[in-house]
Amino acid sequence: MGNTDKFDMIANNYDTAERIELASLTAHAIADKLYQTETKHAIDFGCGTGLVGLNLLAKFKSILFLDP
Numbered sequence: 438m439g440n441t442d443k444f445d446m447i448a449n450n451y452d453t454a455e456r457i458e459l460a461s462l463t464a465h466a467i468a469d470k471l472y473q474t475e476t477k478h479a480i481d482f483g484c485g486t487g488l489v490g491l492n493l494l495a496k497f498k499s500i501l502f503l504d505p
Contacts, residue, residue, distance in 0.1 A: 448486045457488060464492030471496055 481490030
């Protein structure tokens with residue numbers, strides 16, 4: 438089993454409905470503070486499964502997801 442498979446198994450248990458909702462609320466609060474970011478790049482450091490950053494993809498030219 439590769440790292441991607443292990444990550445997917447953990448993510449299936451980690452991304453609960455409550456966490457998905459919290460990430461959505463967080464992303465919307467962040468998005469409300471953004472200004473002219475469509476041509477900019479962002480980094481979601483400590484992204485975990487990427488729930489917040491995935492909700493912000495349309496706001497940036499690109500997002501780099503990093504997690505130790």
